[in-house]
Amino acid sequence: MPETILVVEDELSLRETLAYNLQKAGYLVNTTGNGREALRLGRELQPDLILLDIMLPELDGLEITRILRQDSSVPILMLTARDDEIDRVLGLELGADDYLTKPFSMRELLARVKAMLRRSQYAQDSPGAESPEKSFLVFEDLVLDPIRHEVRLRGEAIRLKPKEYDLLLYLAEHAGQVFSREQILARVWGWDYVGGTRTVDVHIRWIRAKIEEDSANPVRLVTVRGAGYRFDG
Ligand code: CA
Numbered sequence: 018m019p020e021t022i023l024v025v026e027d028e029l030s031l032r033e034t035l036a037y038n039l040q041k042a043g044y045l046v047n048t049t050g051n052g053r054e055a056l057r058l059g060r061e062l063q064p065d066l067i068l069l070d071i072m073l074p075e076l077d078g079l080e081i082t083r084i085l086r087q088d089s090s091v092p093i094l095m096l097t098a099r100d101d102e103i104d105r106v107l108g109l110e111l112g113a114d115d116y117l118t119k120p121f122s123m124r125e126l127l128a129r130v131k132a133m134l135r136r137s138q139y140a141q142d143s144p145g146a147e148s149p150e151k152s153f154l155v156f157e158d159l160v161l162d163p164i165r166h167e168v169r170l171r172g173e174a175i176r177l178k179p180k181e182y183d184l185l186l187y188l189a190e191h192a193g194q195v196f197s198r199e200q201i202l203a204r205v206w207g208w209d210y211v212g213g214t215r216t217v218d219v220h221i222r223w224i225r226a227k228i229e230e231d232s233a234n235p236v237r238l239v240t241v242r243g244a245g246y247r248f249d250g
Pocket of ligand 1: 073
C-alpha cells in the first residue's frame with residue numbers, strides 16, 4: 018500500500034508542485050489550501066504524514082497541529098515562510114515533528130518525508146521492542162516506564178511525542194552523562210537522519226516544557242555550555 022500524504026498549502030503553484038513531486042515519488046496525495054478543510058481531511062483520511070503550511074485561510078497550521086495532536090500522532094512536517102514563523106514553531110510546544118523553511122528544494126523535501134515516514138513506521142512496528150525487560154527509571158517525582166512507554170510526573174502521566182520519549186529515555190538511561198547534539202541525533206534519530214541539530218534543541222525545549230518546573234531554568238535536562246545536554250534526574 019502506498020503511503021498517503023496530505024498536502025496543506027494555500028499557494029496554488031506550490032501546492033501543485035508538491036503534489037506532483039510526491040505522486041511521482043510514489044505517494045498517494047490529497048491536497049487542500051484551506052485550514053478548516055485540512056483539519057477535516059486530517060481526521061477523515063488518516064494520512065501517514067501531513068505537509069502543513071503555517072499561514073492558511075480560516076485556520077492556521079499551528080492551530081491545526083494543536084487540534085490534531087489531541088488525538089493523533091501523525092507525523093507533521095511544517096512549512097514555514099519566515100524566520101518569525103520558525104520562532105513560533107519552535108517556541109510553541111505544539112507537536113510538529115519537523116519543519117522546512119521556504120524556499121526548499123524538492124530533493125530536500127522528499128528526503129525529509131521519506132525519513133519521517135520511516136521513523137514513524139519503525140515506531141509502530143516495534144513499540145518497546147528494544148528491551149522489554151527494562152524496569153522503571155525513577156528520578157524523585159519523575160518516573161519513566163519503558164515497558165508501557167509512559168512518563169509520569171508527580172503521579173500524572175505526561176503526553177510525549179515518540180521522539181520526545183525516545184530522547185528523554187536515552188538521556189535518562191545515561192543520566193549524568195553529557196551528549197553533544199550530533200551524538201543525540203545519531204543515537205536517537207539515527208545516522209541517516211537528514212535534519213539538522215536544531216531538531217535536538219527543539220525537542221529538548223518541548224520536553225523541558227513538560228518535565229521542568231521552570232523550563233527557562235531547567236534543573237533536570239540541563240544545557241552544558243559548549244558541549245551539549247545532560248540529564249540530571
Ligand atoms: Ca500560506
